[in-house]
Amino acid sequence: MSWKGILAAITIAFFGLIAVMIWNTARMPSTRIDAELPDEEIEKRVSSIDGTEVATHLAEAVRFRTISSDTQLPNKAESFPAFHDWLESTYPDAHAVMERERVNELSLLYRWPGRSDCKPIGFISHLDVVPVEEESIEDWTHPPFAGAVADGYVWGRGSVDTKSNLVMTMEAVERLADDGFTPSCDVYLLFGHDEETGGSEGAGAMSRILTEQGIHFDWVLDESGGGSIHTDGSSKWAQITLSQRGYVTFELTATGVGGHSAVPLRPNAILGLSRALMRLSNSSMPGGLEGLALEMVKARVQRRSYLERLLVANTWITKPVVEWIIESMPGGAAILRTTHSPTVIEGGKKDNVLPKTARALVNFRVHPRDDIEFVRRWVRETIDDDSIKVSVYQERAFEAPPATDSSAPQVTRFKEVIGAVYGPIDPLIPGFGLAASDARHYAPIADALLKFEPVVIREGDALNPHDTNERLPIDSLARGVVFYQRLIERQE
Structure with a gap:
């Protein structure tokens, strides 16, 4: 095929893609309640x-x-x-x-x-x-x-x-x-x-x-x-x-060698716990826009710009872009996946004493697609440190209904x-x-x-x-x- 033929094929494919996206946008189902004014x-x-x-x-x-x-x-x-x-x-x-x-x-x-x-x-x-x-x-x-x-x-x-x-x-x-x-x-x-x-x-x-x-x-x-x-x-x-989402808080406990800070010894409980928290902070649980969350986004954009409607109506090709936009919004990550935040940290009682233990609480709000056991395995794999003990805090946990x-x-x-x-x-x-x-x-x-x-x-x-x-x-x-x-x- 000549370069002109290739260019023509690309042009046809491009405008065909645009036509399909416009068609999908026009066919987005409405969630309007077409009621008369209250009777x-x-x-x-x-x-x-x-x-x-x-x-x-x-x-x-x-x-x-x-x-x-x-x-x-x-x-x-x-x-x-x-x-x-x-x-x-x-x-x-x-x-x-x-x-x-x-x-x-x-x-x-x-x-x-x-x-x-x-x-x-x-x-x-x-x-x-x-x-x-x-x-x-x-x-x-x-x-x-x-x-x-x-x-x-x-x-x-x-x-x-x-x-x-x-x-x-x-x-x-x-x-x-x-x-x-x-x-x-x-x-x-x-x-x-x-x-x-x-x-x-x-x-x-x-x-x-x-x-x-x-x-x-x-x-x-x-x-x-x-x-x-x-x-x-x-x-x-x-x-x-x-x-609604589920709930679990994991307690992370690190142990180390205690003693005087003038003679720093390893392992250091605070450093070990800090590494674990940073690994969690730098990682996100798997997720994506699907199911009820996708329905919600499609309904919300009915009051938004045409470009936003076009993007959401065509997630078969625009999904990474839509997910990136949602993730950048306050609270948006919660729509896509299980989220987590460290909420409590303890370690050390005196400025010149090395603590033998350090602990932190990390709260997870569990997406309906996940369960608590899956979250626990993800925490263990992400921390990748067998010296860190991971346990459910106060047994106060429940699955997403x-x-x-x-x-x-x-x-x-x-x-x-x-x-x-x-x-x-x-x-x-x-x-x-x-x-x-x-x-x-x-x-x-x-x-x-x-x-x-x-x-x-x-x-x-x-x-x-x-x-x-x-x-x-x-x-x-x-x-x-x-x-x-x-x-x-x-x-x-």
């Missing part, structure tokens, strides 16, 4: 709910200092039982139709019996909140446990994470019960007391009880994990989180409720969760794990869960209550 029935129901009253209830809930922390234990004798009593007195109709069981004294397991024996549904929340750092209190606009209602927000620790969805769920049940409604299937409210420290005595214990009773959920809904509604004033987009399929019927019904209550959503993103929550405890007894909170976040707004000035917009509350009502009504 008249929904709007009447929203209008009938006094958002200020719901805000007052949320503010009252915030005032209970139900703090859960490894270092700052909750005041079990007062805060949690008092919060239990407040729930009962504030929502009498809900308590009249539901059975309530205290689990390990502090968690609450509610069951609302349904009319038939279809699979139940579960609403997960937690009573506990993270502590407030003493040095940050002066930075709060309103005291963190004052439960202030001001400037269009409910302020305080737990207003977002996650007494908001707890209160909205109770408000929904209270109103449905007052109307004489009975659900088709059993409805469970699962309120743990130790989610912020792992949930083993709260959600974990409730899951074990339900397992013994033979309960298996159609779906359970937990706090957002990134799942909520966002608006720029003219349009809305939302995320429903369908996965299976991700929920974005095409599952539970997700389809969930989308329908979002559209009915909030109108058009463009796009609805199937989310890849970066953190873990109590939902993982129910994975063995639920067909689908969903994470979403019916809160509308305006562009530029910051709700600051776990941070200074945590606050929830009041105008989200009434529609959020209706959202939970609709889920209960449309559970089949």
Whole structure:
């Protein structure tokens, strides 16, 4: 073939490739919810709910200092039982139709019996909140446990994470019960007391009880994990989180020869541990853009530039570029692979004494494609030093639960409720969760794990869960209550 023929073939191939990429971009599936504006029935129901009253209830809930922390234990004798009593007195109709069981004294397991024996549904929340750092209190606009209602927000620790969805769920049940409604299937409210420290005595214990009773959920809904509604004033987009990561911390221990620093001896425990940490720091676990993470990225770029859509629509050829872009974004690596960070290091007590041991803790957030044993083997192979002992720290580890399929019927019904209550959503993103929550405890007894909170976040707004000035917009509350009502009504 002549050079002209070769050039012609290359030109045809190039423009053919461009045509295929443009075609693939045009054919990218939309995740838009093409709902009409919320119907008249929904709007009447929203209008009938006094958002200020719901805000007052949320503010009252915030005032209970139900703090859960490894270092700052909750005041079990007062805060949690008092919060239990407040729930009962504030929502009498809900308590009249539901059975309530205290689990390990502090968690609450509610069951609302349904009319038939279809699979139940579960609403997960937690009573506990993270502590407030003493040095940050002066930075709060309103005291963190004052439960202030001001400037269009409910302020305080737990207003977002996650007494908001707890209160909205109770408000929904209270109103449905007052109307004489009975659900088709059993409805469970699962309120743990130790989610912020792992949930083993709260959600974990409730899951074990339900397992013994033979309960298996159609779906359970937990706090957002990134799942909520966002608006720029003219349009809305939302995320429903369908996965979460596992968790394990490895303790690395190096041993050496102790003695006086004037006579440095080898092996040196600190140097050995430092080498191990540097090898981990300079290495990344295997990964890549696939499955639910790829679905999430494809949905997200529907609101981005044409070039970004073109790249993501053609990962069969652009995948390395797309992965490089994601990796360069804050938190992007977590979408692609299991991530790790050293969090604690100890070694040596005096400046002129060689320590015999040095230790470090390295925390791993486990991608759903991996398991803890695979991570452990990778750590050993990466360190490549048999003198370093590697062990699971405090046995506080859990695998990532299976991700929920974005095409599952539970997700389809969930989308329908979002559209009915909030109108058009463009796009609805199937989310890849970066953190873990109590939902993982129910994975063995639920067909689908969903994470979403019916809160509308305006562009530029910051709700600051776990941070200074945590606050929830009041105008989200009434529609959020209706959202939970609709889920209960449309559970089949």
